[in-house]
Amino acid sequence: MRINKLLSNSGFCSRREANRIIEEHRVMVNGRLCKPGQWVEEEDIILIDNKPIPVKDKVYIALNKPVGIICTAAKEVQGNIIDYMNYPEYIFPVGRLDKASQGLILMTNDGELANKILASEGKNEKEYIVTVHKPFDDFFIKGMSQGVEICGVKTRPCKMSRVSEGTFRIILTQGLNKQIRRMAKVLGYKVIRLERIRIINIKNNDIDIGKWRNLTEEELIELKHNLK
Known part of the structure; x- marks a missing residue:
């Protein structure tokens, strides 16, 4: 390499x-x-x-990112996630979650594991709870589920279910830039709240907004097993 x-x-x-x-x-x-x-x-x-090269202990962190923080390791970018966490060791975000969104982001210094998580051919699941600006109908659910043309490509079919008249749960297996927001916009809806609640087997339901914790040994074993 x-x-x-x-x-x-x-x-x-x-x-x-x-x-x-x-x-x-x-x-x-x-x-x-x-x-x-x-x-x-x-x-x-x-x-x-x-x-x-010094041998570094591997770090695996689940952060519940607040709105306004940018998922970049570039120190020159104001509001970057590295400055926000102020972690004493070198870590970086695995993928991204846009500035206007909140929820789960994994932080690590394990480049090999990060690459496996991000590999699009792996079709790794990411789950979100999303609220749009007005009630939606079954046509919207069907359209989102079957795939939408954005950025010159059609998104993969995905799992989607209603939470309330204006909120839905969606599970993606790809990570196009601002994918959910762009999908909803094509169908005439504006996302007003977006939270990622799961990446593969890792969930954020026990982490307050803006806080983080280390992955448990059991979570890490299951995560690595899912990435084989």
Whole structure:
């Protein structure tokens, strides 16, 4: 794999940060200065500032994100999720949940696990409770369930059920940008509240808005099993 991916997977730093320290000539591979984008093997001798890559304990966190926080690790973005959490170790969000939405987001330093969760071909489930600006009918439920044309593609069929006259539960297996909001808009509805309540087997029902907790060992074992 490329050097920046290896450093990210190890939990040492982000790919962007890896590129920066490589450009600063701080990384050596088998006794030679590392080049940007260089392909490496795990058995290669990789030194950062003349020291081996430090072994980091893996971190797995479930955050109940409040509205207004942006799911980016870019420190220059005001309201970014990293500054919000102020966690003492390097972590990053697994995927995204738009600024106007709230709910479950996973935070980790395990790049390999994050990539498996985000793999679209895995069809991993994400569940949401959504409220729109007016009552909806069965035509709306059918249209959302069967798939809607957005961003030049038709969304995958999904599971959807009514909670109340203006609120529904929906389970997606893909993660297009602002997918639910765009799907609803095509059918003439505006989303006024969106909460993600589940990612695969991880739920946020025991976490207050703005708070977080570490995944339990049982949750992590089940999560990894589902990603095989």
